[in-house]
Amino acid sequence: MRFLMTSASEQAADETLYIEMGKFIEELTRSGVLLATGGMELEGSLIRSSGGEITVIDGPFTEAKEAAGGFALIETRSKEEALEVSRRFFKILGDGEGRIQQIFG
Amino acid sequence: MTLRRSTDPGSHESRDRALMTPMIAQNVHGAIDAVWKFESARIIAGLTRMVRDVGLAEELAQDALVAALEQWPGQGVPDNPGAWLMTTAKRRAIDHIRRGERLERKHEEIAHALEQRSLEEGVDDDVLRLMFVSCHPVLPAEARAALTLRLLGGLTALEIARAFLVSERAVAQRIAKAKRTLAEERVPFELPPGPELAGRLASVLEVIYLIFNEGYSATSGDDLMRPSLCLEALRLGRLLAELAPRQAEVHGLVALMEIQASRSAARTGPSGEPVQLHEQNRGRWDQLLIRRGFAAMLRAREAGGPPGPYVLQAAIAVSHAQAKTAQETDWEQIAALYGALVRLVPSPVVQLNRAVALGMARGPQAGLDIVDTLTSDPALKNYHLLSGVRGDFLAKLGRHDEARTEFERAASLTHNAPERAFLLKRAATGTSRVAGVTLGQAAERFLAREDLDAETIRSYGQTLRRMCLDLGAGTPLAEVTAGKTSTVFAVAWNGAAAKTWNRHRAAVRSFSAWASIDDLSAGLARKPESRERRPSIGPPQLDALWECPNTAPREKTLWRLLHESAAAARTALSLNVEDLDLENRRGRVTTKNGPVRLSWRSGTARLLPHLVEGRTRGPLFLADRRPAPARMPGPADLCPDTGRGRLSYERAEYLFKQATRPLDPSGAGYTLHQLSHSRR
Known part of the structure; x- marks a missing residue:
């Protein structure tokens, strides 16, 4: 099963976090779980299609507390394993929030 | 030194049972299972280093897991669940060593020393050692695969049993026996020394590829479960690639698996029929896996050395993956790679693949020339792809009657219904056949005679079925010649005993006489039957x-x-x-x-x-x-x-x-x- 994990943390990344996160990513890659990962713009643009008309609205949309965003595409045996990965991820990242969505096909 | 505490395979069941118990904290159990699957290989590997017995190490690790299952639902999942499991397991191992060897001060010291040394230290090497042990050649192939999934993948016996379509009990026993064998044979927990390494590594790669193929080529069974075997194999391969980064063949295997897995979605059509590589919708290939495959291939090249069988197969897969359309395939390159592979793995199947590639690169005649050298290989006598490929070349050369015979033969040899339908469709295209009695019809009438006893009909039936198969049941009887019959005999029965040869020859003589045609056995000499049986084995x-x-x-x-x-x-x-x-x-x-x-x-x-x-x-x-x-x-x-x-x-x-x-x-x-x- 593949999952897309996106996250936004409330702390700006410091040296320690970079090192810890680097180790974690290395470990995930090694165990064959992590397929792709990277940083991510927090707000981005919202695209809406309605009645054949496309509207693009640039962020920010909320009063952002978040300081950094990222994504990871992982391959696990179960949703529980995916949750375990994100649990570990947030232990390093600290406060923030994220989303896990299974990916099909 | 044997520290085995119990050989009862049932002791692992406690975990499976605990997992199945309905509990309020169901999600805790899911979480524990997830943690276990991530950590078990490292824990078992670290423990094996301490107690020097894989079976015992696994039992101690299982004890720690049972403790987690007992404590976590009530107390909550600890902050660092992996470390908790590792510490608990290590404590049990030390207890075990102390309890078993209390009188020997030496072992106290060992335990003390082990306490000083962190389990985390050198754990990568331990995992690699564990892999070599569980794929050790003293174990039969099935046992290696089951034990590897158990120890390195953290799978339960039930999960392994489902994947291999066998009973859970059989898997549990297979694993228990494998662990016993490893203890009895005193397989050391060490990396194989230099000269042995290549051979032992080949054994590990073989196990991983076997697991992959078990999942990849599954055409029956529980479809949902089988792809998971591909995933297990990929994970094992990726892990091994990190642990043994300087081995080109490891990266070759990973590349091969990543690229093969990238085609999973495109390999079957809407109604489950297989779709050949050149007809697959390349838009459905998983580009992420292809890129991973390319990256693994680069690492294989960096590792250097002459390319081994996995690197060559991966290179072929890479070449296919690089072609945006089937027409853009670089068949010259692929034919050259198959040529190199055939020198390392001299198998007629690889040779047939080379023929296909050459046929695509230089035209059907070039392919046919190679295929014709394979038709006399007894190993391929019932291989439907040989006839399919030959038929394809003949059809492209406009030799439709011969092509039809080959397609019919291929159709009668395959066990796969959609494939048979496809081959029969190909047989039906081309020019129409001249009217007249066919070999198949004549054989059928010949065998329906009432003046022959059952045993004779059975025996004649064997001969004529082989003739129909090889020459085509639809071939007009008038076109069957003594020369063609001799070819059938040479391929099918040349290695058989004289008695068998003569029996088939007699059947052909009888058939020719009955059908009032020229004696088809004219080119077949009777073989002298010696009275003596073959000598017994010395x-x-x-x-x-x-x-x-x-x-x-x-x-x-x-x-x-x-x-x-x-x-x-x-x-x-x-x-x-x-x-x-x-x-x-x-x-x-x-x-x-x-x-x-x-x-x-x-x-x-x-x-x-x-x-x-x-x-x-x-x-x-x-x-x-x-x-x-x-x-x-x-x-x-x-x-x-x-x-x-x-x-x-x-x-x-x-x-x-x-x-x-x-x-x-x-x-x-x-x-x-x-x-x-x-x-x-």
């Missing part, structure tokens, strides 16, 4: 046979049994588990000639219990796979527990011949009959 060959390292337990037992009981192979194969009197070393079967008693000696007696492995009924010698629906044997020839059929005489004979070819001075390989008469 003592040095027998000794070599018993020492063969890679013999599967089933073959080992059957061969010993035939040697010690002097029973006919068919009789031995008809043994059921319930027919065995293990204590008194005898068994009883009912053949068509009445009841037959078999008795054996210590060699068989030692092996039989392992083969029986807790079964209580059904055929003693089982086929490797479940039978296809179309070839379902009667209930008496099916194992009620696994659904596998009885091992056939033909298969058993083939395996024995293959295995003894290197031993037989004549190079032909021995027969089971000779083995039955080999007792000194």
Whole structure:
């Protein structure tokens, strides 16, 4: 099963976090779980299609507390394993929030 | 030093049972299972370093898991669950060492020393060692795969059983036995020394690729479960690539698996039919996996050295993946790669693939020239792809009548219904056939004669079916010549006994006379039948046979049994588990000639219990796979527990011949009959 994990943390990344996160990513890659990962713009643009008309609205949309965003595409045996990965991820990242969505096909 | 505490395979069941208990904290159990699957390999590897026994290490790790299952639902999942499991397991290992060796101060010191050294330290090497141990050549291939999934993948016996379509009990026993063998053979927990490394690594790669193929080429069974085997193999491969980064073949295998897996979605059509590589919708190939495959291939190149079989196969897969359309495929390059592969792995199947590539690169005649050198290879005589490929080349050359015959032959050889339909469709395109009696029709009428007894018809039937198969049942009888008949004989029966050859020859003579056509056996000389049977197998060959390292337990037992009981192979194969009197070393079967008693000696007696492995009924010698629906044997020839059929005489004979070819001075390989008469 593949999952897309996106996250936004409330702390700006410091040296320690970079090192810890680097180790974690290395470990995930090694165990064959992590397929792709990277940083991510927090707000981005919202695209809406309605009645054949496309509207693009640039962020920010909320009063952002978040300081950094990222994504990871992982391959696990179960949703529980995916949750375990994100649990570990947030232990390093600290406060923030994220989303896990299974990916099909 | 053996620190084994218990050999009871049942002790692992506590975990499975605990996981299935309905609890409020169901999600905690899910979380524990997830943590376990991530951590188990490292924990077991670290413990094995401490206690030097894989079986014991796994039991201690399981104890820690059981503790987690007991404590976490109440107390909550600890902050660092992996470390918690590791610490608990390590504590149990130290307790175990102390308890077992209290009187020996030396071991106290060892335990002390172990406490000082962190389990985390060098754990990567431990995991690599664990992989080498669980793929050790002293274990049969099936056991290696099961043990690797268990120890490195953290899978339960039930999960492994589902993936391999066998019973959970069989898997549990297979694993328990494997661990016992490792302890008995004192397989060290060490990386193989330099000169051995390549061979041992090949064994690890073989296990991983076997797991992958078990999932990748599954055409039946639980479709949802099988892809998970591909995933397990990929994870094992990726892990190994990180642990042994300087081995080009490891990266080659990973590249091969990543790229093959990238085509998963495109490999089957809407109704489940297979889609050939060149017809696949390349838009459905998984670009992420392809890129990972390319990256692994680059690492293989960086590791250097002459390319091995996995690197070459990966290079072929890469070449296909690089072509945006089937037309853009670089067939010259692929043909060259197959040429290199054929030199490393001289197999007619690889050669056939090379022919396909050359045919695409330089035209159908170039391909046909190679294929024609393979048609006389007995190993391919029932291989439908050979006829399919040959038919394809012939059709492209406009030789439609010959192509039709090949497609019909291929259709009659394949077991896959959609593929058969496809081949028959190809056979039907092209020019129409001239009217007249066909070989198939004539054979059918010939065999329907009432003046022949059943045994003769059975015997003639064998001959004519082979003729129809090889020459095409739709071929007009008028076009069947003595020359073509000789070719059929040369491929099918050249290696057979003189008696068999003469029997088939007699059938052709009889058929020619009945059909009032020129004698088709004109080019076939009668072979002198010697009165003497083939000599029995000599003592040095027998000794070599018993020492063969890679013999599967089933073959080992059957061969010993035939040697010690002097029973006919068919009789031995008809043994059921319930027919065995293990204590008194005898068994009883009912053949068509009445009841037959078999008795054996210590060699068989030692092996039989392992083969029986807790079964209580059904055929003693089982086929490797479940039978296809179309070839379902009667209930008496099916194992009620696994659904596998009885091992056939033909298969058993083939395996024995293959295995003894290197031993037989004549190079032909021995027969089971000779083995039955080999007792000194």
